[in-house]
Amino acid sequence: MRDNRAVTSPTPRPWTPAANAPAPRLVATDLDGTLLRDDKSVSPRTVAALAAAEKAGIEVFFVTGRPARWMDVVSDHVHGHGLAICGNGAAVVDLHGGPGRHRFVKVRELTPETALDVVHILRAAAPGTSFAVERTGGLHHEPTYPPLHVEPGESVAAAEKLLADGSPCADQPVLKLLAHHAELAPDEFLALARAAVGDRASITRSSPSALLEISGPGVSKASTLALCCAERGIDAAEVVAFGDMPNDMEMLAWAGTSFAMGNAHPDVLAAASGHTVANNEDGVAAVIEQILAARGPSGEDSPDPGDRTPGTPESK
Known part of the structure; x- marks a missing residue:
């Protein structure tokens, strides 16, 4: 597991790719307190950012402690694969078909x-x-x-x-x-x-x-996300993850680049490689926008500008 140390500052700085880091291929985001605002809505800015990421070839996975039946808030925003990781990694669910019509693809049960x-x-x-x-x-x-x-x-x-x-x-x-x-x-x-x-x-x-x-023993957001990434040939270094609470910590430590929200639990800051603004300020969307802006005309990340600024992911 990576030794991701949080770099925090009162004001998060723009995201820039670390030197020699591979281009992100997957965004993994928690929902409550992270992607969703406190009123449980998905802001228009966030909807646009998720769609832009998928259009750019970056898969988006919702990774949540919620049960599948509570996924209606984001079921309209799944693209391509349509999969979400629910129950803190206990299930992978296909959300195609909308609320109430989900299908369990993978179950990691607690006996x-x-x-x-x-x-x-x-x-x-x-x-x-x-x-x-x-x-x-x-x-x-x-x-x-x-x-x-x-x-x-x-x-x-x-x-x-x-x-x-x-x-x-x-x-x-x-x-x-x-x-x-x-x-x-x-x-x-x-x-x-x-x-x-x-x-x-x-x-x-x-x-x-x-x-x-x-x-069940060994079941977490991180371990199930790792299984889903392995099935797609995606390495941890190609994953950008977001979270705010202790159930996100293993996922944030596993991902190559990770962000604790501005409203995150203090322990979560130590598990992430950087931080963004709070969920009510569209912190996930802000980072996705920066990731896409950093990609060159060919779709690859632009060269690293050099100096690290406080609040950005550390080079790994």
């Missing part, structure tokens, strides 16, 4: 046995934890799990019953386990859970509340 093991560990390590189970067919949760989103559960029962072989949804793969704690601070809960669970599962968070997202 019910592992999920049950994690439930038991966290009940002991953090009493008061409540759980929800995200399967390919929808969300199932415990009676004490808070209504964090306006979405009724497909079923309501104790996690042990939701994960049992005889549950009504047992035929649906588990994409992730969600764990919420009403009293612990978000980062405190994350650190506690990672220490208690170890390498049994991958644990991260993207919510401002103490809500953890638990996937």
